[in-house]
Amino acid sequence: MKVEKLITYLREERWPSIWCAGCGNGIVLKAFLQAIDDLKLNRERIAVVSGIGCSSRATGYIDFNTLHTLHGRAIAFATGVKLARPDFHVAVLGGDGDILAIGGNHFIHACRRNIDITIIIFNNMIYGMTGGQNSPTTPLEKRASTTPYGNIEKPFDTVKLAIAAGATYVARATVYHYPLLVKYITKALQHKGTAVVEAVTNCHTYYGRYNNIANPADMLEYFKKNSIMLEKAKTMSEEELKDKIIIGEFHQEIRPDYLELYREVVAKALEEE
Ligand SMILES: Cc1ncc(C[n+]2csc(CCOP(=O)(O)OP(=O)(O)O)c2C)c(N)n1
Numbered sequence: 270m271k272v273e274k275l276i277t278y279l280r281e282e283r284w285p286s287i288w289c290a291g292c293g294n295g296i297v298l299k300a301f302l303q304a305i306d307d308l309k310l311n312r313e314r315i316a317v318v319s320g321i322g323c324s325s326r327a328t329g330y331i332d333f334n335t336l337h338t339l340h341g342r343a344i345a346f347a348t349g350v351k352l353a354r355p356d357f358h359v360a361v362l363g364g365d366g367d368i369l370a371i372g373g374n375h376f377i378h379a380c381r382r383n384i385d386i387t388i389i390i391f392n393n394m395i396y397g398m399t400g401g402q403n404s405p406t407t408p409l410e411k412r413a414s415t416t417p418y419g420n421i422e423k424p425f426d427t428v429k430l431a432i433a434a435g436a437t438y439v440a441r442a443t444v445y446h447y448p449l450l451v452k453y454i455t456k457a458l459q460h461k462g463t464a465v466v467e468a469v470t471n472c473h474t475y476y477g478r479y480n481n482i483a484n485p486a487d488m489l490e491y492f493k494k495n496s497i498m499l500e501k502a503k504t505m506s507e508e509e510l511k512d513k514i515i516i517g518e519f520h521q522e523i524r525p526d527y528l529e530l531y532r533e534v535v536a537k538a539l540e541e542e
Pocket residue numbers: 321322323324325340363364365366367368391393395396397398399404472
């Protein structure tokens with residue numbers, strides 16, 4: 270099925286999915302498909318890998334080369350795919366739980382290696398599929414099924430984590446900022462090296478309901494009101510930025526990716542033989 274046809278299906282809400290009505294996952298998936306369409310990529314040369322979670326179900330809804338794998342292990346599988354098929358665009362789609370909790374180790378090491386894959390984190394700040402437990406990105410004081418009195422664990426800042434670990438393209442937007450999401454995913458797909466796009470999205474069913482924003486439209490409104498572009502954020506104090514979502518492109522760097530370095534050492538070793 271052609272990408273344009275998939276987009277039409279999503280637009281006309283004819284797409285059968287397990288996602289709750291109004292879930293932001295559809296917006297992130299559409300942005301991903303839009304970016305692929307804009308870049309006119311051949312879907313036969315794209316591999317999309319996911320783990321387990323509501324967001325990870327995305328691979329089940331697209332007619333690409335897809336791998337729906339184990340919870341937390343998508344990046345490990347994606348690394349294997351990239352090594353076997355360096356000519357492929359390899360993308361990982363998954364949740365904050367999948368990629369940053371159980372899969373956190375794979376995440377930091379992919380960034381460190383600068384393996385040429387695109388990682389799109391559907392950050393809904395909660396474990397959706399299993400009933401709303403807190404995740405590594407649940408903000409302080411917010412409620413989840415496992416933090417009924419408010420979260421006391423300091424959350425990861427995905428962007429800072431990715432940059433510190435070595436990712437060479439890092440951006441964040443929310444599902445309210447659809448054109449930005451498309452733009453950042455487009456740039457991530459074009460980038461050579463580990464590219465991370467954090468897509469802040471709504472799980473109104475759990476995160477929203479526990480935190481008194483149970484309507485998906487209200488969650489979009491929340492993202493609109495609380496997001497600050499990086500350039501503006503740089504002029505604001507830490508106190509002013511409390512509870513704000515900073516969006517933008519945070520890091521772009523040209524550094525040889527894993528396969529380039531690998532080919533170089535192998536070629537050198539063969540020369541010396
Ligand atoms: C090894 C293993 N541990 C735990 C689970 C249960 N499990 C399935 S999805 C999930 C978390 C989902 O949260 P997230 O990755 O943030 O995705 P979301 O559903 O919010 O999109 C968990 C803990 C599992 N399937 N496999």
